[in-house]
Amino acid sequence: MTHQALIEELKTLVDSGKLLTDTDSLASHGIDWTKHFTPAPMAIAFPRSVEQVQAIVRWANECNVALVPSGGRTGLSAAAVAANGEVVVSFDYMNRILEFNEMDRTVVCEPGVVTEQLQQFAQEQGLYYPVDFASAGSSQIGGNIGTNAGGIKVIRYGMTRDWVAGLKVVTGKGELLELNKDLIKNATGYDLRQLFIGAEGTLGFVVEATMRLTRAPKNLTAMVLGAPDFDSIMPVLHAFQKELDLTAFEFFSDKAMAKVLARGDVPAPFDTECPFYALLEFEAASEEVMDQALAVFERCMEEGWVLDGVMSQSEQQLENLWKLREYISETIAHWTPYKNDVSVTVGKVPAFLRDIDEIVTKNYPDFEVVWFGHIGDGNLHLNILKPETMDKDEFFAKCATVNQWVFETVQKYNGSISAEHGVGMTKRDYLYYSRSAEEIAVMKAVKAVFDPNGIMNPGKIFAV
Amino acid sequence: MTHQALIEELKTLVDSGKLLTDTDSLASHGIDWTKHFTPAPMAIAFPRSVEQVQAIVRWANECNVALVPSGGRTGLSAAAVAANGEVVVSFDYMNRILEFNEMDRTVVCEPGVVTEQLQQFAQEQGLYYPVDFASAGSSQIGGNIGTNAGGIKVIRYGMTRDWVAGLKVVTGKGELLELNKDLIKNATGYDLRQLFIGAEGTLGFVVEATMRLTRAPKNLTAMVLGAPDFDSIMPVLHAFQKELDLTAFEFFSDKAMAKVLARGDVPAPFDTECPFYALLEFEAASEEVMDQALAVFERCMEEGWVLDGVMSQSEQQLENLWKLREYISETIAHWTPYKNDVSVTVGKVPAFLRDIDEIVTKNYPDFEVVWFGHIGDGNLHLNILKPETMDKDEFFAKCATVNQWVFETVQKYNGSISAEHGVGMTKRDYLYYSRSAEEIAVMKAVKAVFDPNGIMNPGKIFAV
Numbered sequence: 045m046t047h048q049a050l051i052e053e054l055k056t057l058v059d060s061g062k063l064l065t066d067t068d069s070l071a072s073h074g075i076d077w078t079k080h081f082t083p084a085p086m087a088i089a090f091p092r093s094v095e096q097v098q099a100i101v102r103w104a105n106e107c108n109v110a111l112v113p114s115g116g117r118t119g120l121s122a123a124a125v126a127a128n129g130e131v132v133v134s135f136d137y138m139n140r141i142l143e144f145n146e147m148d149r150t151v152v153c154e155p156g157v158v159t160e161q162l163q164q165f166a167q168e169q170g171l172y173y174p175v176d177f178a179s180a181g182s183s184q185i186g187g188n189i190g191t192n193a194g195g196i197k198v199i200r201y202g203m204t205r206d207w208v209a210g211l212k213v214v215t216g217k218g219e220l221l222e223l224n225k226d227l228i229k230n231a232t233g234y235d236l237r238q239l240f241i242g243a244e245g246t247l248g249f250v251v252e253a254t255m256r257l258t259r260a261p262k263n264l265t266a267m268v269l270g271a272p273d274f275d276s277i278m279p280v281l282h283a284f285q286k287e288l289d290l291t292a293f294e295f296f297s298d299k300a301m302a303k304v305l306a307r308g309d310v311p312a313p314f315d316t317e318c319p320f321y322a323l324l325e326f327e328a329a330s331e332e333v334m335d336q337a338l339a340v341f342e343r344c345m346e347e348g349w350v351l352d353g354v355m356s357q358s359e360q361q362l363e364n365l366w367k368l369r370e371y372i373s374e375t376i377a378h379w380t381p382y383k384n385d386v387s388v389t390v391g392k393v394p395a396f397l398r399d400i401d402e403i404v405t406k407n408y409p410d411f412e413v414v415w416f417g418h419i420g421d422g423n424l425h426l427n428i429l430k431p432e433t434m435d436k437d438e439f440f441a442k443c444a445t446v447n448q449w450v451f452e453t454v455q456k457y458n459g460s461i462s463a464e465h466g467v468g469m470t471k472r473d474y475l476y477y478s479r480s481a482e483e484i485a486v487m488k489a490v491k492a493v494f495d496p497n498g499i500m501n502p503g504k505i506f507a508v
Numbered sequence: 509m510t511h512q513a514l515i516e517e518l519k520t521l522v523d524s525g526k527l528l529t530d531t532d533s534l535a536s537h538g539i540d541w542t543k544h545f546t547p548a549p550m551a552i553a554f555p556r557s558v559e560q561v562q563a564i565v566r567w568a569n570e571c572n573v574a575l576v577p578s579g580g581r582t583g584l585s586a587a588a589v590a591a592n593g594e595v596v597v598s599f600d601y602m603n604r605i606l607e608f609n610e611m612d613r614t615v616v617c618e619p620g621v622v623t624e625q626l627q628q629f630a631q632e633q634g635l636y637y638p639v640d641f642a643s644a645g646s647s648q649i650g651g652n653i654g655t656n657a658g659g660i661k662v663i664r665y666g667m668t669r670d671w672v673a674g675l676k677v678v679t680g681k682g683e684l685l686e687l688n689k690d691l692i693k694n695a696t697g698y699d700l701r702q703l704f705i706g707a708e709g710t711l712g713f714v715v716e717a718t719m720r721l722t723r724a725p726k727n728l729t730a731m732v733l734g735a736p737d738f739d740s741i742m743p744v745l746h747a748f749q750k751e752l753d754l755t756a757f758e759f760f761s762d763k764a765m766a767k768v769l770a771r772g773d774v775p776a777p778f779d780t781e782c783p784f785y786a787l788l789e790f791e792a793a794s795e796e797v798m799d800q801a802l803a804v805f806e807r808c809m810e811e812g813w814v815l816d817g818v819m820s821q822s823e824q825q826l827e828n829l830w831k832l833r834e835y836i837s838e839t840i841a842h843w844t845p846y847k848n849d850v851s852v853t854v855g856k857v858p859a860f861l862r863d864i865d866e867i868v869t870k871n872y873p874d875f876e877v878v879w880f881g882h883i884g885d886g887n888l889h890l891n892i893l894k895p896e897t898m899d900k901d902e903f904f905a906k907c908a909t910v911n912q913w914v915f916e917t918v919q920k921y922n923g924s925i926s927a928e929h930g931v932g933m934t935k936r937d938y939l940y941y942s943r944s945a946e947e948i949a950v951m952k953a954v955k956a957v958f959d960p961n962g963i964m965n966p967g968k969i970f971a972v
Contacts, residue, residue, distance in 0.1 A: 227851050
């Protein structure tokens with residue numbers, strides 16, 4: 045079939061005007077936040093119903109056309125990039141909240157519902173959707189599920205996986221499966237729902253998701269603490285976790301802090317300069333909890349783990365303390381940073397961080413290394429800033445070597461080469477650092493069960 | 509190969525004396541708490557290491573012998589029954605706690621670690637393993653994972669699934685897979701760990717599990733409330749959940765209460781007789797929480813949802829209130845009850861319960877129906893007592909008809925035919941009431957990936 049004939053057929057499967065092939069649409073919808081790939085999709089389809097999604101998948105099987113799912117396109121691993129003539133299936137018009145079940149505290153969402161839209165909906169019901177991260181204003185629920193999105197509240201609330209009560213999916217064969225039926229307890233064989241969470245659209249499309257909500261937190265209170273060295277951060281985490289249910293435990297280095305303060309729009313938390321900082325948050329639901337938190341803080345000071353600290357006394361102060369952490373990414377973007385998102389178990393974090401730091405500093409003494417991350421989850425974001433004088437190409441070439449060291453160190457510590465950004469295309473060639481050959485073979489065989497013709501997001505997670 | 513030759517070969521794969529073929533062992537290790545099957549295994553193997561497990565699986569593939577995993581044998585769906593000449597692989601001697609990671613709050617367990625052993629170990633570390641249920645004194649971690657055990661604290665702490673940080677499994681091919689490496693965040697493709705949780709040993713054996721622990725709860729406090737009708741129970745749940753993080757929300761009917769009180773060893777919670785009772789529990793970490801709980805209680809009284817109630821003021825009172833719920837199963841065992849364990853979403857519970865009640869009462873007016881269950885999770889345990897005068901065979905024949913009605917009603921309400929007891933052999937022929945034909949086909953294909961020769965617990969979940 046000719047390219048034009050394919051397009052004409054595809055047009056009949058969606059609403060009028062919901063198949064786009066203009067250059068701008070192909071460019072904008074063929075890519076995510078990774079910028080190393082050149083988008084080259086065949087067309088962008090915007091289904092409005094489950095039936096239309098099924099029709100597209102059946103058509104793709106018949107015509108042997110690859111499909112790429114597209115949500116908010118905020119991904120950082122190129123899982124939603126269409127660079128090889130694929131049809132992009134965008135869920136921008138399947139973006140309704142369909143149902144709210146008060147007694148179950150669940151919300152039935154179409155996949156195109158934006159994270160923030162769900163968060164706000166929850167708030168209107170006096171409830172809370174706790175998965176939160178920088179791109180919540182544009183990322184979509186379908187994409188969050190595809191990558192098992194994490195973010196800043198994982199230490200208390202877990203990943204997206206923990207909030208998916210049920211899924212409707214269209215498999216690579218075009219079959220509609222209703223997985224788990226929104227039940228809390230359901231011991232009827234394999235929980236196939238779990239396979240689709242984090243599958244990056246390689247098994248099928250999520251076409252409906254029932255998400256759980258929870259009680260809204262009361263009087264969230266943050267502390268920023270300065271530590272004399274990285275090793276002190278971990279006992280601080282441990283001491284607080286013993287007494288409180290932390291809702292966040294983030295860390296960042298003095299370099300990150302300095303760059304954010306240099307913007308001039310966020311006040312310093314205190315005067316003492318420290319090499320590392322922790323930001324922790326908890327529900328100060330009562331005076332007693334507040335007293336407990338202060339007691340732990342004092343103990344950390346006495347032990348020498350903390351040099352200085354501050355606790356938010358108002359909503360405004362809470363926001364300002366969070367800005368110290370939240371503004372980091374945006375602030376360092378100016379230095380064209382090499383970024384990597386990795387994880388190890390929490391206990392291994394100090395040794396892992398020291399190893400990477402040493403390797404980079406020894407080999408590239410002119411590189412500035414900026415660490416921050418969700419340390420309570422063992423999740424580190426490594427950022428290396430391009431020296432102002434260095435050429436971009438030279439910098440990226442050197443970073444390829446850094447990549448190798450990082451992944452080797454991850455393997456040494458039995459960690460993950462992608463903590464929360466997925467594999468997509470950017471990390472698929474390094475997958476074996478985190479998953480064994482046997483596991484990868486099993487994953488490919490599982491994919492073949494759901495997608496025998498290999499039309500679902502091919503080239504993502506594994507090479508074709 | 510002759511039967512004797514098989515046994516001789518198998519003997520060489522385990523430690524001396526760790527293969528049993530005597531009649532008593534075959535009888536005791538070939539069965540679980542379901543008593544409808546006649547155990548008939550070929551032998552019972554007790555491996556002591558991962559390597560021995562792998563050797564047994566490879567041997568079973570070569571000799572085409574079926575294997576049945578065996579833990580505490582407390583299952584209620586015959587998933588661990590060996591009735592067809594299988595080799596039972598018992599994990600009784602792989603029962604060590606191998607490692608404790610303080611910073612990660614994880615415990616590396618061999619599969620034969622008993623649930624209570626892990627609970628006690630956690631307590632010794634000042635921590636808490638929150639999955640708890642009646643058979644915790646004998647059930648093993650490997651079995652808990654195989655059935656995704658739930659129990660009485662699910663409303664706050666989730667299922668066994670939520671506490672598995674990592675798994676080492678031996679697949680049906682004999683391959684050793686290390687799944688998830690105990691990480692909190694790990695976005696590197698399909699989370700195969702999840703498939704093994706709840707797989708009832710049909711994909712492979714769990715040979716090591718890293719379990720998470722959490723902060724120990726503070727000052728657990730229970731309330732027992734009496735309600736004028738079942739419909740009032742749900743707004744009570746809703747009202748309390750809005751203000752408090754409940755650690756349990758159980759319910760039982762007046763018939764259950766009457767039978768437990770008739771034992772004479774548990775005091776009545778209060779004098780008012782009510783058709784339904786709720787038992788709820790929460791952490792009374794501060795005076796404020798206690799006041800909140802009392803305020804909600806008063807509101808429930810004013811609304812007429814609650815007729816009377818009591819709150820525990822001591823550890824002893826807490827225990828006594830729990831006995832009202834915990835003694836039910838044991839107490840009604842005297843009446844040879846027909847039992848079923850089903851679930852629907854929480855909002856559908858009242859209508860579901862009413863439907864079943866009506867059908868049974870209409871058709872078998874002489875049957876006494878006793879309801880209890882984890883109502884906060886939508887999980888109902890239906891028990892029908894055998895009339896004293898009715899013959900056992902007649903009763904069981906009538907119960908087969910009841911089964912049909914129950915499953916049809918479950919399907920009508922889009923629920924689960926097995927909430928937390930698994931499928932095994934007792935429910936496999938009814939699986940289609942909860943899972944579609946397409947889903948079942950997918951599950952079988954997934955099984956074939958891990959267990960191509962079908963040697964892993966055949967006949968469980970699906971017929972062979």
